[in-house]
Amino acid sequence: MHAFDRALTLHKMNDGRLAGETIPEFGNFTGQFGGITAATLLKAALMQEKAAGAPVSLTVNYTAGIKPGAFAISTRTIRLGRTLQHWGLDLMQGDVVAATALVTLGQRSDSWAHAPLAAPSVPAPENVTPLDTSDWKGWSRQYAFRFIEGSTAHLRGKPPLDVPGSARSLLWLSHVDPRPLDFPGLACMSDAFFVRLLQVRNLFPAMGTVSLTTQFHADAAMLAAQGAAPILCHVDSRVFRGNFHDQSAEMWSASGELLATSHQIVWYAE
């Protein structure tokens, strides 16, 4: 089984909750990678018997570090309409809510469509060398990062930047071990961009994502057409101030269609 699917394996408990367990392949410095938490919560919503429609919006608030080991997800039906469903989910470790989420599922049809924002013009993924992550740890080894702009590789071992670097990155992102794109996969990738503070400062203070909202613009057919090919991602920040910074990402298919956008707010200690 693919490591991603192992990480997302959930079993129904007698009390109706879903049981899961962290795996080291998706760990980070302090616990579990936030992207895999988002993907797990989305999958838990999609597993509900009454779940209908495709993911439209997912907000995850990261409320406590997730420790290696078991967790349980409780699910709340907030409102199930014909067109839209709203689900609420808590990921618990013992009595602690470690993450809480709102998931919206919706019925999509072949409506009027328009794409004001075009995908950036970039070299094809096969012409971009992936970052060497062979000595990295945790989740980042699961992905191939083909940076067109905004790699931090040249900053490794260097002192912090006096003049802030650009917060922008442009990259092709894919699983190292190929896996066809689905909604949980896209949710996970929507958080797979290094926290912008690292790139702007080349410093590693205590930091973490506080809240992540992913908006889905693709239907299942678009994801199927994408398959396991790399997706094109553009990431940037607007402001760093008072211990928090924002970070927004656009994620494009190989054929230049916007699949998802994500918006997060990050806490940092410095």
Added chain:
Amino acid sequence: MHAFDRALTLHKMNDGRLAGETIPEFGNFTGQFGGITAATLLKAALMQEKAAGAPVSLTVNYTAGIKPGAFAISTRTIRLGRTLQHWGLDLMQGDVVAATALVTLGQRSDSWAHAPLAAPSVPAPENVTPLDTSDWKGWSRQYAFRFIEGSTAHLRGKPPLDVPGSARSLLWLSHVDPRPLDFPGLACMSDAFFVRLLQVRNLFPAMGTVSLTTQFHADAAMLAAQGAAPILCHVDSRVFRGNFHDQSAEMWSASGELLATSHQIVWYAE
């Protein structure tokens, strides 16, 4: 009392919930304006006895139309840490959850700061004529809209656009009846941009905001410095497809500091 503060008047009920009532000044075509719902939910979180810190993030999912009349807000403590607090709120009308929210409050300090995104260069608000909204109804009459770009005034009474118009707007926004800016006021204004579909198509199909996330980048001192002066707002959309479109806004102080960003996903029937 200012209409905005009347709309946000909440009383503690015997069961611990907060009771409120819609007012026509903040109505819209189908019920209550989503911005005032967001502001009310944020105020309800800030009213909690244990609430500490400034708003960092607010996500509101609009789960049912809010009918004119009474509502009750129940509040859930998800996690109260020293640096961050996470609150969950439901706005109920009878047994129906009409809106649900996640609120993050945080302790801000004078951290390292950096603003990669500069405010757009625009004429001062006193040099921009406000839109004539004297024959409008509901919430939009509460605000003065000084459009620098992307007004839809010239489209009124005209047929739908064959070629999609720009989704972008740039405007100074303020209360018609001046009111010093605070966090609920900013939350409300973060939704006070006409749904982009109207501007792009000049059509009014059934539509509504599904989920709105507002990220706060200002502290109370910055809001106090802003006072009742107009804020500069930039709004745009990336994609309209499969009955949903996105919409992001940046909101700047009179002195060019980013106060908040908002990201919403809108459902439309067309």
